[in-house]
Amino acid sequence: AQSVSQHNHHVILSEAASLELGCNYSYGGTVNLFWYVQYPGQHLQLLLKYFSGDPLVKGIKGFEAEFIKSKFSFNLRKPSVQWSDTAEYFCAVNAGGSARQLTFGSGTQLTVLP
Amino acid sequence: ETGVTQTPRHLVMGMTNKKSLKCEQHLGHNAMYWYKQSAKKPLELMFVYSLEERVENNSVPSRFSPECPNSSHLFLHLHTLQPEDSALYLCASSQVAGGVGGKNNEQFFGPGTRLTVL
Numbered sequence: 454a455q456s457v458s459q460h461n462h463h464v465i466l467s468e469a470a471s472l473e474l475g476c477n478y479s480y481g482g483t484v485n486l487f488w489y490v491q492y493p494g495q496h497l498q499l500l501l502k503y504f505s506g507d508p509l510v511k512g513i514k515g516f517e518a519e520f521i522k523s524k525f526s527f528n529l530r531k532p533s534v535q536w537s538d539t540a541e542y543f544c545a546v547n548a549g550g551s552a553r554q555l556t557f558g559s560g561t562q563l564t565v566l567p
Numbered sequence: 568e569t570g571v572t573q574t575p576r577h578l579v580m581g582m583t584n585k586k587s588l589k590c591e592q593h594l595g596h597n598a599m600y601w602y603k604q605s606a607k608k609p610l611e612l613m614f615v616y617s618l619e620e621r622v623e624n625n626s627v628p629s630r631f632s633p634e635c636p637n638s639s640h641l642f643l644h645l646h647t648l649q650p651e652d653s654a655l656y657l658c659a660s661s662q663v664a665g666g667v668g669g670k671n672n673e674q675f676f677g678p679g680t681r682l683t684v685l
Binding site for chain 1: 610612615659675676678679
């Protein structure tokens with residue numbers, strides 16, 4: 454069965470710092486990859502997605518992620534975070550063997566200090 | 568209303584009660600999902616419906632009973648729950664269920680129902 458690992462459970466940064474959140478998955482075939490964000494008190498929103506093509510994906514609010522197939526990774530990056538980026542971030546994978554299932558990582562809580 | 572809506576937003580129930588959670592999607596999608604979000608744990612997929620047919624049931628206890636009367640509505644009927652069932656229950660929809668490599672299985676989430684079982 455596929456699994457998703459987010460190794461950073463809680464990240465604390467100051468405004469303007471650069472961000473990189475790790476995401477690794479276990480599945481050797483074709484995958485769809487997602488990053489979702491959950492702001493305090495709000496519902497899950499899609500930040501960006503990868504289906505095929507250019508492995509560097511740009512999403513909303515200045516976020517981007519790079520799919521590195523050889524490393525089974527899909528790390529999320531932002532060059533300069535803002536206080537409003539404080540939220541929980543979830544990586545998710547949709548794999549060929551169980552394409553109806555979106556498997557989520559455990560989430561990373563990002564706190565940005567003003 | 569747009570997107571995916573869920574009612575109620577908060578629910579407190581005793582272990583002997585019977586209640587239902589409702590989800591409605593206004594996106595014209597054909598697939599709907601129930602997830603459970605517990606503190607400090609990954610989102611757990613509970614059920615998947617595609618064209619009103621249940622296509623996934625992830626070993627969910629029978630005290631949770633889903634119903635999908637049409638492609639726009641999804642219910643989760645609850646009875647004799649346990650305190651450990653307290654969680655945020657999320658509904659999601661996608662244009663289709665499955666199809667890796669395609670663009671139609673992106674899931675859109677509702678705001679969730681915060682359930683507390685006493």
